[in-house]
Amino acid sequence: MNNTKNTEAERLSFWEKIYIPEIAKGLGLTLKEMFKPKFTRQYPEERWEPEGSYRGRPVLVHEDSGERCVACGLCSRVCPALAIEVQAGETDKDKERFPAKFEINMLRCIYCGFCEEVCPEEAIVMSKDYELVFQSQQEAIMDKERLLVPVAQLQDRLEFLRQYR
Amino acid sequence: MPQIFIDGKKIETKAGKTIIEAAYENGMQVPHFCWHPELSVAGNCRMCLVEVGSPKRSADGSVELDENNNPVISYIPKLQIACGTPVSDGMYVNVNNAKVIEAQEAVMEFLLINHPLDCPICDEAGECKLQDYAFNHSNGESRFVETKNHKDKRQKWGPNVMYDAERCISCSRCIRYAQEVAKQDVLSFVQRGDHVTIKVADGEEFDNPYSMNVIEICPVGALTSPDFRFKSRVWDMSFNDSISFADSTGSNTKLGVRNNEILRVQPRTNMYVNKYWLSDDARLNHYDFVNQNRITEPMIRIDGKLEKVEWQDAIQETAIQINKFKPSEIFFLSSAKATNEDNYAFQKFARQVVKSNNIDFFSHIDKSFEDNFLGVADRSPNSNGATEILGGSQSSNYKVNELAGAISSGKIKCLIVMEEDFKHHEHIIEHLDKLELLVVMYYNHNAVTNKAHIVLAASTYAEIEGTYTNKDKRVQHFTPAIVTKENMRFMGLKMSRLDKFGSFNDRWTQHEARNCKQSWKIIQAVANAMNASWSYKRSEDIFEEISSKLMGFKNMNYDKLDLHQGLILYRADRPDPILNNYDSHVMKPE
Numbered sequence: 001m002n003n004t005k006n007t008e009a010e011r012l013s014f015w016e017k018i019y020i021p022e023i024a025k026g027l028g029l030t031l032k033e034m035f036k037p038k039f040t041r042q043y044p045e046e047r048w049e050p051e052g053s054y055r056g057r058p059v060l061v062h063e064d065s066g067e068r069c070v071a072c073g074l075c076s077r078v079c080p081a082l083a084i085e086v087q088a089g090e091t092d093k094d095k096e097r098f099p100a101k102f103e104i105n106m107l108r109c110i111y112c113g114f115c116e117e118v119c120p121e122e123a124i125v126m127s128k129d130y131e132l133v134f135q136s137q138q139e140a141i142m143d144k145e146r147l148l149v150p151v152a153q154l155q156d157r158l159e160f161l162r163q164y165r
Numbered sequence: 166m167p168q169i170f171i172d173g174k175k176i177e178t179k180a181g182k183t184i185i186e187a188a189y190e191n192g193m194q195v196p197h198f199c200w201h202p203e204l205s206v207a208g209n210c211r212m213c214l215v216e217v218g219s220p221k222r223s224a225d226g227s228v229e230l231d232e233n234n235n236p237v238i239s240y241i242p243k244l245q246i247a248c249g250t251p252v253s254d255g256m257y258v259n260v261n262n263a264k265v266i267e268a269q270e271a272v273m274e275f276l277l278i279n280h281p282l283d284c285p286i287c288d289e290a291g292e293c294k295l296q297d298y299a300f301n302h303s304n305g306e307s308r309f310v311e312t313k314n315h316k317d318k319r320q321k322w323g324p325n326v327m328y329d330a331e332r333c334i335s336c337s338r339c340i341r342y343a344q345e346v347a348k349q350d351v352l353s354f355v356q357r358g359d360h361v362t363i364k365v366a367d368g369e370e371f372d373n374p375y376s377m378n379v380i381e382i383c384p385v386g387a388l389t390s391p392d393f394r395f396k397s398r399v400w401d402m403s404f405n406d407s408i409s410f411a412d413s414t415g416s417n418t419k420l421g422v423r424n425n426e427i428l429r430v431q432p433r434t435n436m437y438v439n440k441y442w443l444s445d446d447a448r449l450n451h452y453d454f455v456n457q458n459r460i461t462e463p464m465i466r467i468d469g470k471l472e473k474v475e476w477q478d479a480i481q482e483t484a485i486q487i488n489k490f491k492p493s494e495i496f497f498l499s500s501a502k503a504t505n506e507d508n509y510a511f512q513k514f515a516r517q518v519v520k521s522n523n524i525d526f527f528s529h530i531d532k533s534f535e536d537n538f539l540g541v542a543d544r545s546p547n548s549n550g551a552t553e554i555l556g557g558s559q560s561s562n563y564k565v566n567e568l569a570g571a572i573s574s575g576k577i578k579c580l581i582v583m584e585e586d587f588k589h590h591e592h593i594i595e596h597l598d599k600l601e602l603l604v605v606m607y608y609n610h611n612a613v614t615n616k617a618h619i620v621l622a623a624s625t626y627a628e629i630e631g632t633y634t635n636k637d638k639r640v641q642h643f644t645p646a647i648v649t650k651e652n653m654r655f656m657g658l659k660m661s662r663l664d665k666f667g668s669f670n671d672r673w674t675q676h677e678a679r680n681c682k683q684s685w686k687i688i689q690a691v692a693n694a695m696n697a698s699w700s701y702k703r704s705e706d707i708f709e710e711i712s713s714k715l716m717g718f719k720n721m722n723y724d725k726l727d728l729h730q731g732l733i734l735y736r737a738d739r740p741d742p743i744l745n746n747y748d749s750h751v752m753k754p755e
Contacts, residue, residue: 072285073398082666088395096318097286097395105671120285137670 052160055113055126058104061158062148068123071099075115075124083108084115102147106132106140116161125157167254172261184247184258185213189747195260196269196302198276198294198384199336200248202747203441204345207337210276212298214244214268216259244268266302273303279314279359280385281331289386291399294750295334314359322352323371325445326379326388330362333387339363339379346442346538349373374540377445381431382749390429392449397423403661405646406433408633410502410626411447412534413543415635417730418443420452420627420646423661425676427452427627427647434746435730438639441749444539455625455647458609461679464620471620476682476690483619484694486602490579492521496563496571499526499555500584501545503684504631505640505718506707508547508554510685511583518692523577525565526551529589541636544589546626550634553717553734572596582606583684584623587613606684622681624649629683630704632726638734640718642726650680 071088089100134140178187198210218240221229229237284290316330340352351369402421409416416439421429432443463479464471497515515524529544571577579602605617712718720737729740
């Protein structure tokens with residue numbers, strides 16, 4: 001760089017050196033922004049409702065007749081982070097298989113959504129739940145009770161998915 | 166010898182063979198459902214349709230040639246089934262051309278019309294022939310819009326076989342198996358057309374010692390095992406080659422393991438031993454002891470109670486205690502359930518380190534298992550090997566049937582037991598109280614370990630590498646399937662994906678890596694504590710020594726045993742020919 005002026009003071013022009021016009025310019029910008037719409041959000045009080053395309057915590061769809069999951073184990077197989085464990089059991093229902101145990105380790109989950117994509121029963125979907133805080137490693141392993149969500153709460157996501165089926 | 170051409174490749178075969186047999190023996194595949202090399206030909210699945218023809222001949226009998234000097238082939242207008250068409254000299258067969266592929270796709274579409282396609286629920290998924298073929302030989306779409314035919318699910322054919330009529334593709338393999346191999350002719354097709362189903366004869370049950378083999382030969386998930394139903398997905402399990410622990414037949418098996426537990430025992434093809442079959446007893450009754458009630462640590466009796474101790478303390482204590490007795494007061498109880506390697510180390514320890522010749526083993530005879538198929542009365546996997554290794558010539562001072570007397574008269578004061586549970590010899594257990602020292606190497610807590618002064622945790626057959634010698638004196642090599650603290654590093658690549666990559670906070674890997682050791686390793690440690698200098702590192706080192714010292718095992722090594730699927734004692738230089746083993750359906754990818 002061919003710069004012979006070494007200090008900040010040497011590089012500034014006279015008007016810049018006296019600061020006052022620059023301060024006025026800055027205050028002008030601030031004043032202008034005060035009358036524009038706000039982009040920030042008062043988070044804990046004011047919550048963001050994500051779109052159907054949002055990939056939050058994976059959950060199991062719960063219908064009136066029970067869970068949709070038949071414990072085929074494909075989500076567990078496709079999961080790149082090995083977050084899902086499924087143990088099947090036998091029921092008397094028409095679909096003989098059900099998940100006796102279904103656990104997702106949320107410390108392993110990377111929210112890729114492969115489990116949802118591979119599911120043949122549309123039983124596991126990505127919810128809008130993004131508030132995930134745990135106080136211990138054991139607490140982060142979600143069992144069936146915590147994973148089952150009524151189908152009514154998942155309509156947005158299910159509709160979003162249907163566009164791509 | 167007829168020569169045939171399959172897809173242009175020249176194949177030499179024997180007269181009387183069918184096209185599918187000739188193809189398989191030369192490593193070529195023809196898609197099929199109902200054909201099985203050990204069963205009669207039914208020809209009802211129509212999956213193996215191929216185009217068959219022969220060179221066209223002119224009126225004078227010479228072969229007609231086209232402009233490129235190739236023979237002109239005249240094909241039979243309709244496709245033929247490869248499983249039912251015998252080969253003839255100069256036959257041309259097309260397995261893979263457009264006409265054949267069209268036929269295969271039509272057959273697949275037809276089979277899938279009434280198939281429920283409930284793969285997510287079905288246990289066969291992942292190792293299903295229909296699933297594989299739907300991927301490889303089907304156009305992937307169904308034109309069937311009507312309602313599928315529903316049939317009865319969950320029918321119990323017998324104590325060990327469940328039938329799901331919907332999934333059945335009516336290949337009749339199970340019917341033919343019941344007639345021809347299991348010799349219990351109780352299965353038959355009933356109804357016709359798309360209502361066809363298989364029924365067990367009224368008032369009968371499909372219940373015989375080999376019933377569960379129909380589960381393996383069933384190409385779909387119509388036949389399942391109540392013992393394994395819904396326990397695990399096949400792709401979550403690891404499958405390692407083993408030898409059946411049930412009896413001296415030495416049936417070749419695969420152990421299906423997940424979470425360090427054996428979930429399934431399946432037959433592995435060995436045409437010289439068990440062919441494709443395995444008895445129900447070998448499948449069901451010889452893995453629970455590996456999973457449950459295990460001795461996980463070495464233990465020493467302190468103030469009348471067995472306390473867990475470190476291995477080195479247990480070994481030191483054993484050596485100190487054994488040194489207190491005269492060699493003639495010690496009896497070494499070897500085992501027909503232990504491998505050749507363990508028996509060799511044990512007898513070497515007795516004869517060269519302790520310098521006692523009191524060594525023998527129990528045989529386990531139960532005549533109720535004897536039949537003219539795979540069943541034998543000898544219930545231990547390695548009695549021939551133990552006999553060969555302990556050696557008839559240097560026979561023991563005391564025989565095993567004199568053991569009870571020798572203990573009660575005080576001639577034997579110390580007993581060292583290797584992998585023996587005293588089954589069929591329970592009357593001796595009460596005499597064990599008179600012993601001054603009882604050292605037991607075993608896997609499970611039982612009446613004998615309850616009396617022991619020192620218990621050394623031994624590994625089961627599923628955790629070790631070694632060889633067994635079966636009833637026909639065939640020495641067979643097997644490898645571990647289950648992880649212990651000792652073999653953990655070696656097992657890394659042999660575990661299933663879940664087991665391999667699980668970490669401490671994954672609940673699915675909360676299995677136990679037991680702190681048990683293979684018997685020869687325990688014996689080596691005790692021998693070295695008694696100033697011997699043994700330095701075996703692997704089972705293979707011991708086997709090398711066996712084959713160099715004992716005539717019966719001459720010229721054998723693990724590689725040769727694997728290659729030939731076992732070698733017969735004294736005949737290692739004349740092995741049986743290596744066969745191209747048929748696999749009906751295997752899980753893909755490996």
